[in-house]
Amino acid sequence: MYNFYYDESEHSRIINLSTITGETYYDNFLVAIVGWKSDKEAEIKQKYLAFEEKYAERKKKGELKSDTFKSNQFKCGFASFNKQNIELLDELLEIIDNNIYIYFCIESKLEFIILQLFKDYHNNFFVDMDAIKYSIVKTVLTYHPDCVLQNIYSLPEVFVESLILFFKERIELNKRNPVLKASENEALSNILMVLQDVKPPQTLSWDYHIPFVGFDYYLKSKKINDYTLTIDKEGKEGEQSKTLLAAIEVGLMNCGELNSKNHFGLRIADMLAGIVGKLMKSLFHSLHNDSNNSVVSKTLLDKTWFKLNEKQLCLYKRLYHILLEINNDWYKIYAGNYSDDLICLLALLDYMNHFKSADEIQKDFDMHPEYCNACMCSRLEEHFNRIHNKLPVEPVVPETDEYFRDNKGAKIYFDVNKQPELVINEGHTKYLVLSVGFDKDCNPLATIASEPENKCFRLPEQLSEWAMTVIGMAKLGQNLFPSEVVFSRIKGRYYVDIL
Template identity: 50%
Template structure:
């Protein structure tokens, strides 16, 4: 029997309009954050009872009859959980205890600046010579971290000169970096490459916030979890219904707007997304540059972030469990290209949770925690860059009890590649309509072809392994040659392949 699921959506740091006054406002934060919580309908009474008991316990915190995440203030997270008082620690611990294995979770984090820069580079794609993802990442990071007023103003007040403003900024940044070339070597190289790209750019674009980005990852999450029967409830805000329209635009069909006062699941999502956004903002404010000149210095977390008691340490372990362990899935989190803040948050959770007790934390020189954490984050960012350089798409495979799935082309692929039929290549020349080339989980070369209007997946002979590797390498660099006709030639025990 197919199970039905209920999901509840809320968001934080949304900007109904992106303009100059939005970005320079004191409480502006670059990331748009969403959280969706859900569960099987059969488990709903159990989950809701826990949350309603939690709300009853803290009824004195309600505002206008509703317990909202605004009961926790951003200033209380100045040093993360280390700056929380006893009452707020107990409050959050009780909240976190509700998120057990019955609860499904999804997060998305999207940079608003990245959304704008994507409009500027709308017609520019990855290719074998230019990694546009890395270019976009470097530009967005520079703007987010340095906050150059002339660039931010140019995005809204003088878009026709934005490219020239970017050139001026990156040239200035390269000159400043010369005073500390060792620390800024990689940044200077990236900015030099950006300057070359900016010589040929289209500056005509409109800034219109699109809420679709909040749901692209969730659609993939549903596929990965093999969830076909569901209801998604959105917190109703205003009369425009833009969030509802966006959810339907990406193909989510069972979507309804509701009042958070009446729907407990919405309030539960609001509480979690509120805590996550406050942690993200505090981390960002601690690590951002105060000026271009400040960018010459290494930014590390202050000692206060690691001055924890046992309850605060347990809070970090609980949030690590919620974000990194409970009902894990590849698409449990979904970010844009610039996702540094989320990577730093997850790194902080993992770093602090690696200590079993507060005494272990105190055993490390308190001045060194920031350095150790910085090294840990750099390693995680390096790993992320490696994944970013891979241009091969990652598509969710629905769960289930079958021993096979259907790939993007609709061909049957067995999880155990030994069950996959071997491509029959007769002596002499053989021409196939090849749709894609790839590898199984256990490293066997695979090929999907079109044959008599059917899409079929085969194992390739081991002699064609290197050819398959070359095809994947080119695709990984943005130059995918398929679909194409391919001539396979068998000459005795030798095999050859030529893309026609």
């Protein structure tokens, strides 16, 4: 049995013009869920309550929560922390050990809006709408054009016109620094080629389900079936919140609500969500120029970010361990296509983690903003390249020591010699092919509709090029399967026709 606890940060989910143009607005909505085996609850509770008691003077309304850290205290990351905040955060992060399971969900509020506006635009063989939507969100968040933001709400019928006008102006401005802005101009030019009128959205109401969809994947990946999920209570007493209802609708079991005053687990989740959110927010503001600044230039972190003592560096290392090492899983951090702030944070943690000591940072100190920026840009480029890949990425969950099942239910053997070969007789043989792929040794495979269960077969090596071609098309968004396929063997050579 496992106990999980949910809280969130930056949770202004009323999406309208006043919220997204407000001074305190931050685009990302964060969810943190922490949990542990039930038999560990008493031990973790004892540690955490002792920690809270030590810092009782920092409680607000009887609770020690993430708002004990103010946003301006993250101005230059942990380098801005004073001795008291360093000690508090260090002791908090020390409690998070291998007994604790952690899940994060990060969503861009603007991406949610753009997805609603462009819901009728889909990927095809010629146009990658995922990449285009990503580029629209990134550009609007980077430059914050008031006319575009206002038209989303007040005049959605001319939203695309204002977007096109802004992109054209931006392309001309970027020409002042073609080396730095070549990739951005290419992306904006691609957007201009495909943008047409969009239909006004039916609703911009927030979707509460997404964090729980990711958490459901996380539980299944971890093979956790027996659990409870407690959500920090919001709204009127006696009424189920939209958050709780969303968790139930996703299919999560044993869900309930409590006030965070009544359970330490909710306060741990609040702390993690708040700290990560404030650090991401500070990174965002530090890496973006004033939107009214017409000068096209590179934006780097200030050197102050790297003026760290040993304890401040240790905070980065602890957070790295929590986010990227403890009970790691493919679904541990669940995010949308636009997740640049998250990617920059993870790159920063990775960059800081490779230093063995604060003294080592002093070597070549002036170059750290450039080096760290290169690390972030590399991660962002990798992410953007992954967006182009339309093939789903799913974890391999072994059913036995010999095989796992693909998403069609067919057995995939770890030893390819145990994988049956597809029978292709002289002449023509027709099968209903559900999917095509390769094993780890690059042998072509095809999953065939069969009874009582679908089966995966090895294909002749001669069909490797064909398999690579159809996979390449699927990667670009043109999935040809399931389809009836005629496999032919004529004079020892193999041919394929997709009907």
